Amino acid sequence: MIAKLFARYQSIGLITLSLLVGAIITFIALPVLTRLYSVADFGAYGIALAIVSVLSTVANLRLDQALLVAEEQDKKSLIFEGTVFSTAIAVMGGIVISFILNVEMAFAVATGVLANTLIQSLYNYQFSAHKEYFCAGLNIFRSAIVVAVQLSLPLVMQISLVNSYNLSSIIMIVAVLIYLMKHQLYQVSWQAFKHYKDFIYSNTPHALLNSFSHNLPYYVVSHFVGVQAMGFYAIVERTLRVPINLISQTLRQFFIRKFKDADSSQNALKASVLLSLVSLPLFALVFVLPESLYLWAFGSEWVGISAYFQILALGYWAIFCNPPSSAYLIAKRNSQVLFKLQIVELLIKFALFAGFYVAFADQVYMLLAVPVALIFYNFAILYVVWRNKN
Secondary structure (H helix, E strand, O other): OHHHHHHHHHHHHHHHHHHHHHHHHHHHHHHHHHHHOOHHHHHHHHHHHHHHHHHHHHOOOOHHHHOOOOOHHHHHHHHHHHHHHHHHHHHHHHHHHHHHOOHHHHHHHHHHHHHHHHHHHHHHHHHHOOOHHHHHHHHHHHHHHHHHHHHHHHHHOOOOHHHHHHHHHHHHHHHHHHHHHHOOOOOOOOOHHHHHHHHHHHHHHHHHHHHHHHHHHHHHHHHHOOHHHHHHHHHHHHHHHHHHHHHHHHHHHHHHHHHOOOOOOHHHHHHHHHHHHHHHHHHHHHHOOOHHHHHHHHOHHHOOHHHHHHHHHHHHHHHHHOHHHHHHHHHOOOOHHHHHHHHHHHHHHHHHHHHHHHHOOOHHHHHHHHHHHHHHHHHHHHHHHHHOOO
16 A cells, blocks of 8 residues: 555655755755845845746746647757747846846846746656656755855855845756757757647736736735835745745646546545645644744844744645646646636735725735635635536
8 A cells, every 4th residue: 555655656755855855955044044134135035036936937938837748749849949938038027127126136037037947847848757856856956056056155255135046047047058958858949839829828827917916915015014024025935935836836747747638627626635634734833933933043133024924824825735726727728717716816815905905004914915815716726626527
């Protein structure tokens, strides 16, 4: 029985373990980083990550996700075509941001977007070929590079967190391009993407809305609460949401591959319910940890950060529960449902932000809109899959 379970879930277990290693690397580094960089630095870094997150989801028009279900002869072409799209959007995004914000932020966003999309394309190509050990190594490599650069550079020069992120992105871009060229994992073409237009026209709008919705709190916090609050929110993002998003993304990739030929959504429903039950106690820990523990970890400058963790934890739990159900819809080329639900979720979030702005004197509690909207969205996906079960 144990051997059977190990064989069945070895793939996802290995990938999840690598993400946990990456998260541990980040957790160990955070107490040092919060002392090397200021709260304002983390606020600017958080804005950069929010913009990168939004643009990364659409830069290659979801051709990275198409790699998970693509015909073998199309995969190398999709890598090339996705890279061309990513480069164009990264450059255009950087130019726009240089006028709106500043040149440093523009470079960080452009390189961050290109690094993310290149890594994701390589990851999905190898994952579709069941090369889980490579994917696990890539996850650890990404976390280690970012942390190593951010820890080492302040020791030898005066540098902002945004600029150190820019340098780590450049290192990853160079490393991935060398690997792709050395192993010839690309094919110059301009035809393959035409066979996967549903990913462009359905998955891309959904991904854009999803990412914008997840990062909307950055803009709300920066406008209504202030720079210090952005730094607090960025720490919670890096501690909770970033590893959760990576793990949920990995789970989704696993289940897309698993449900590609499935006739029933029964297994997707079971997996979603199991994830929700197993993970809830872990997120509940956030509500019992004292403020003193956070101050010990991050430093005395971060007074009040426990409230941010408590407000956002339940919403992140909901994100973690949906990968099997959303993967089933994507595998069945039915992601337009996700797009429609995302529109409703975003409208709910806007309404709640406005309502909480009026209701609470402390504008930090506007962030309560995040978990409420996320719980609605993620469990609405579960309901849709349950309603359409065979």
